[in-house]
Amino acid sequence: QVQLVESGGGLVQAGGSLRLSCAASGSIFSINTMGWYRQAPGKQRELVATITSGGRTNYADSVKGRFTISGDNAKNTVYLQMNSLKPEDTAVYYCNIAQRGYVYWGQGTQVTVSS
Numbered sequence: 001q002v003q004l005v006e007s008g009g010g011l012v013q014a015g016g017s018l019r020l021s022c023a024a025s026g027s028i029f030s031i032n033t034m035g036w037y038r039q040a041p042g043k044q045r046e047l048v049a050t051i052t053s054g055g056r057t058n059y060a061d062s063v064k065g066r067f068t069i070s071g072d073n074a075k076n077t078v079y080l081q082m083n084s085l086k087p088e089d090t091a092v093y094y095c096n097i098a099q100r101g102y103v104y105w106g107q108g109t110q111v112t113v114s115s
């Protein structure tokens with residue numbers, strides 16, 4: 001079993017910053033990709049950013065230039081630095097890892113951006 005524990009969500013004003021963290025534990029062998037997704041009320045879950053074990057990153061167009069994903073392979077932890085936050089970034093943010101053909105999800109952390 002793999003457990004993902006997210007932290008760092010909260011309430012922030014537009015233009016502010018938050019940093020999300022996600023620590024993976026349990027049966028960790030060889031993580032291929034770690035990432036962040038988000039789901040706003042009434043909308044489908046969408047990709048925010050991913051990072052491979054080799055450090056290759058991918059971002060949704062809506063967050064490019066504002067969000068930065070990074071990882072610590074030794075700690076099996078992935079981070080999401082979110083700057084210049086907008087009200088439309090309000091959502092539940094989910095951590096995700098892919099390992100040996102399996103995908104694991106965290107429980108989600110709420111991010112609310114007030115205008």
